[in-house]
Amino acid sequence: MPRSGVPLTTCSLTSGKGIARPWKLVYYRAKKMFDVNNYKGRYSRGDVEKLKVYQALHGNDWKKIGELVSRSSLSVALKFSQISSERNHGAWSKTETQKLIKAVEEVILKKMSPQELQEMDSKLQENPEGRLSIVREKLYRGISWVEVEAKVETRNWMQCKSKWTEILTKRMTHGRDVYRGVNALQAKINLIERLYEINVEDANAIDWEDLAGTIGDVPPSYVQTKFYKLKATCVPFWQKKTFPEIIDYLYEISLPLLKEKLEKKMEKRGTEIQTPAAPKPVFLFRDIFYCDDDDDDVSGGEDGGEKS
Template sequence: MVLNCGAYKMRKCWQEIVKCIPYRPHAAVYNRAHVLFERNDTRGFTPEEDETLKKYHEKYGNKWKKIAVLMGKSRLHVKDNWRRIKLGNPKAGKWVQKEYQDLYDLVNMDLKMKVYCEKKSKHGMLRDNIPWGAISEKLSTRSDARCCVKWYKLRSPLVAQGLWSDTDDYLMIGKLYELDAACADDVDWDNLLEHRTGDICRKRWDQMVKHIGDYGSKPFAEQVDILAERYSPDLAEDREAWDNKPVVP
């Protein structure tokens, strides 16, 4: 009854339920309830259920709620499984450099588009509110979960410590690209970013270089070029604008 409150005299019930869990946004509570109450005894999807899902999707399209009822599954699990089917057999293991670059290009494009949108509080529990499903489909080699995990692994742990910001990545690479230094020792790290110490800048640089493959054999200038493609300097303003955008209800 709660999951179909619109059909009963319970239209406002979710507002009351959410009040009991104030540290979670409305959408998170609602979606979690559907997962818990719609979940059946068997986890995952069998090959036969995959085929059934394909037939239902061909007939009903993206009407996940209807398909979920027919299959006795959570609509969220049905939708996630359809993404897996569409992706085929996603790769596992080490990422190649093209995948890294494609991931950065897709997330950067999403960021650039979001600068012109409102930053809504209902997305507060979603880090950056990045559409990983859509990004996974365009990347075509990794699942949405793997894309999400990989992206945040690339993020500096210094951010959580308050010693660095995501915007600083773009600013630092932009400065290094302009310098055109022959090696790391040519860089005046202490004066690279006026709001960050040289030690912190160098520490973040070392972290970033670890994710460009066989970094030990690449010259410094080439490392900067590779990272400038990922952290496009012209996106620094967009990244900062999004981070500083006020949250609206």
């Protein structure tokens, strides 16, 4: 119970009023935003050494370690996963990719409520050949990447999350080139115009789920990654600019150039732009969690590179 004496559920429900999100998500997001230990900046060499020492003393008691180094428990857990052991780099092997897909599936199923699992079991009992479905948000939201990392073993949590976004995007879009050639140009144009239209002061206020439709049926993290690369390549000294200044630059300077470039490419015969697919609310398990001969990473870049 909070210090105010008001039950947690009451506080959470009141805080989430008017926000189109489950109250638990609103609560955890607010808790993360207002935890001062989430804004300590980069870890220095001294911080990293302290983290190693405290982990050796206290094991994986991240709450205790977080208190000792004045960081959030999530922050120290994720940082330690990056430095704790050697990890592979570069292209993912077929075995690694298959382990990742299996690990994500297991973590998602583990997080489901007993009622959800019981419903799935009942459907399988009634029809063993039936087609089980999963709500799209469960495919990327609330996944414990530390758990996934432990199951994959050869990659850290950031690599796992990045690779899963690549795999999930490919399977959600059925392998369509949603961000290549003229489609990429149109997607950038759509994204800039939409960000300018919503007119927010802070990137944290953006509903990336809603913006995903500017590119197609893709996960929100995919759109976030593309926006980051867009501002990093188009906006000079973007680190020193406020979010509105970045959007204004993209809209006033980059947008006309992108439209001109697209217009020239469209003059070529046979050039067509795909209409972004509307996000599907539900997917079949079998369309997402499967392993095939295409699981080898042939992109040649670190963690998937620019593959769409």
